[in-house]
Amino acid sequence: xxxxDVRRRPTTAxxxxxxxxxxxxxxxxLWLLSIALGLGLGxxxxxxxxxxxxxxxxxxxxxxxxxxxAQASASxxxxxxxxxxLPQPSYRPLATSRMS
Amino acid sequence: MSALTSSRGVATPTTNVxxxxxxxxxxxxxxxxxxxxxxxxxxxxxxxxxxxxxRLEAILxxxxxxxxxxxxxxxxxxxxxPELVAAxxxxxxxxxxxxxxxTPLVLPALRWAGYRHSWPAPALPQPGDxxxxxxxxxxxxxxxxxxxxxxxxxxLGGTAKSWIADRCFEHLSGDxxxxxxxxxxxxxxxxxxxxxxxxxxxxxxxxxxxxxxxxVATSGVLARAWPGGHHxxxxxxxxxxxxxxxxxxxxxxxxxxxxxxxxxxxxxPGDGALLDEAVVLVAFEHGSGPWHYRGGGRWVRT
Numbered sequence: 001x002x003x004x005d006v007r008r009r010p011t012t013a014x015x016x017x018x019x020x021x022x023x024x025x026x027x028x029x030l031w032l033l034s035i036a037l038g039l040g041l042g043x044x045x046x047x048x049x050x051x052x053x054x055x056x057x058x059x060x061x062x063x064x065x066x067x068x069x070a071q072a073s074a075s076x077x078x079x080x081x082x083x084x085x086l087p088q089p090s091y092r093p094l095a096t097s098r099m100s
Numbered sequence: 101m102s103a104l105t106s107s108r109g110v111a112t113p114t115t116n117v118x119x120x121x122x123x124x125x126x127x128x129x130x131x132x133x134x135x136x137x138x139x140x141x142x143x144x145x146x147x148x149x150x151x152x153x154x155r156l157e158a159i160l161x162x163x164x165x166x167x168x169x170x171x172x173x174x175x176x177x178x179x180x181x182p183e184l185v186a187a188x189x190x191x192x193x194x195x196x197x198x199x200x201x202x203t204p205l206v207l208p209a210l211r212w213a214g215y216r217h218s219w220p221a222p223a224l225p226q227p228g229d230x231x232x233x234x235x236x237x238x239x240x241x242x243x244x245x246x247x248x249x250x251x252x253x254x255x256l257g258g259t260a261k262s263w264i265a266d267r268c269f270e271h272l273s274g275d276x277x278x279x280x281x282x283x284x285x286x287x288x289x290x291x292x293x294x295x296x297x298x299x300x301x302x303x304x305x306x307x308x309x310x311x312x313x314x315x316v317a318t319s320g321v322l323a324r325a326w327p328g329g330h331h332x333x334x335x336x337x338x339x340x341x342x343x344x345x346x347x348x349x350x351x352x353x354x355x356x357x358x359x360x361x362x363x364x365x366x367x368x369p370g371d372g373a374l375l376d377e378a379v380v381l382v383a384f385e386h387g388s389g390p391w392h393y394r395g396g397g398r399w400v401r402t
Contacts, residue, residue, distance in 0.1 A: 061293045061308070073305075073402040074392045076380055081310035083351060083380050085392065087402075089306040091293035096304060098297035099320030099347055100137045100281030 061091040127275075135261050136163075136219050137281025141268070149271040149278065156264045159183045160256050162207065163218035171246055172207065172253040179244035188239070188246060191259045194360050195236040198374060201367050202360060203236045205248075206333040207255035213329040213340050225328045230338030257331070262317060262359035269355075285355040287313040299347040299384050307351055307380060315355025319362040320347035334367060344369050345383040345391070352379055365393070372397035 074085040128146040132139055134157055141149050159167050159181050167184045171177040177184070191204035208231040210216075214223040234252035241247075248254065256263075265280045269287075272278070277286040286292050286309075294316045295304035307316060321343055324331040334341035348365035352358040361378045368374065372395060375381060381393035391399040 061291050072308075073390070074380070074382075078310065078379050083310065084308040085380060085382060085390075086306040086308060087390075088303050089293070089295055091291075091306065091308065093293045093295040093304075093306065094277050094286050094288070095140070095279040095284045095316075096295040096297055097279075097284050097316045097318040097349055098282045099299065099318055099323035100283075 063091055064089060135264065135280055139281065140277070140279040141272070142278075143272040143276025143287075144274050145272045145276070149268040152271055153264060153268045156183055156187075156267060160187055160260050160264070162255055162257075168254060168256065171248065175250070175252075176245070176247040178246070180246045182244065185241065185244055185246065187256055187260055187263055188254065189241060190263050190356070191254075191256055192236055192239060192241065194259050198360065198364060198368075200236055200335060202258050202363055203233060203335050204254045204256055204258065205234045205236055205239070205252050206258070206335055206338075207253035208251070209233055209333045209335070209338040210255055210257075210331065212338070213333065214326055215324070215329070215331055219324055223326075233333075233335040233338055258363060259356070259359065262315065262356045266315075266355050282318045283355060283359055284316045285314070286316075294351075296349045296382060298389075300387070305349075305382060305390060309351065313353055314351060315353065315358040316349065316351045317355060317358035317362045318347060318349040319359070319366055321366065322346050332363065332366060341367055343367070344385060345389075346386055348381065348383040350378045350381050352377070369399065370397040 071087070072084045073087045076083045076085075127143060129140065129142040130146045130150050132150060134153055139150075139153065141153070143149075160183070162168050162172065167177065167181045171180065171184070180188075188204065195201075195203040195205075212226050212230045214225050216223055231251070234249045238249035239246070239252070261280050262283050262285075265278045265283055265285050269276065269278055269285050272287075275288050277284065284294055286294065288309075288311055290311055292309045292311075292314065294307045294309065294314070296307060296316070296318060297304050299320060299322055309316075319332070321330045321332050321341065329340045332341045332343070333339070343366045345366055348362045348369075350358040350361035350365065352361060357377065361375060361381060364371065364374050365378075365381055365383050369383070375393060375397065376395050378393060383389060383391045383393070383399065385391065389401065391401050394400050
């Protein structure tokens with residue numbers, strides 16, 4: 001075996017830095033992917049949370065014809081929510097309370 | 101979306117609803133006449149609730165032969181039906197809470213004022229002074245035995261409608277509504293809108309209520325009224341009440357409380373100690389309103 005052949009054949013020690021570099025590269029890629037995934041999930045989560053909050057605060061009753069939304073004449077807090085009095089019907093009512 | 105909203109076709113009155121939005125009913129809804137008014141029951145179990153409503157009315161009515169009329173004729177009843185005992189116990193509790201302002205013993209005064217037969221059949225007030233309203237504390241209620249003070253007679257009209265509606269509501273499951281001529285009890289998984297008719301017939305107000313169980317009750321002196329009288333007796337005078345407001349509406353999670361609060365707003369509009377319990381209280385004077393209750397006996401016109 002010539003001296004050249006010896007130099008051409010990499011030893012285990014020679015292989016280590018290259019393998020480490022490759023591993024580090026993969027690990028960095030994984031980290032980047034994780035961060036990107038985390039950011040993505042976080043954003044989606046925040047979006048979903050906002051959507052849920054909006055859904056919870058929005059009345060689930062069907063609005064009347066468009067343009068009939070009225071300003072509240074009174075709004076009273078009740079157990080972390082509000083009871084609102086509208087001067088005219090803006091949502092389709094379940095019933096009508098009247099003198100009888 | 102709540103099953104009570106019109107998109108699921110339940111309990112949606114046609115008033116104020118564009119015809120193009122009306123949809124067929126998908127959940128049982130019954131309409132019938134009872135308690136001297138039009139009653140509407142909507143939701144799963146509506147049939148059972150309606151049967152129970154008729155059964156309770158037959159026991160508690162003063163306009164035809166019933167356990168209540170037997171009690172009034174004899175002055176005592178033993179054994180009284182448990183339902184009469186329970187309804188009277190509730191009425192007496194309300195009398196205690198309101199210092200006698202809302203008492204079941206106003207029947208002699210109601211008859212004197214002209215409300216002697218089932219509505220609509222009023223008569224003119226009798227001449228002379230009204231009979232004195234007996235002291236509610238003198239009613240004896242022991243087990244199923246009821247004994248009235250001498251000359252007293254019971255009318256449960258001040259409290260029984262909401263009491264009956266509340267009992268019947270237990271037969272309904274899920275989103276449901278009972279509308280007993282102005283006394284409305286509703287349960288909804290979503291927000292719920294209940295209209296409040298104005299006394300002058302103008303466009304309704306609307307209450308937008310959070311999810312859950314709610315009672316909305318309206319009381320007034322312009323309905324069940326006749327020349328010289330109306331049905332809301334002030335036990336202090338024994339005469340039809342002379343009131344600042346002609347109509348009051350209360351919202352409360354318990355319909356039975358809402359009914360009491362609406363009547364109190366007419367009989368004692370400045371009594372903050374009693375009225376502060378209301379979640380919402382709206383009232384109308386003759387030709388003015390709505391007035392919103394702000395607590396402590398204060399009303400603000402909006």
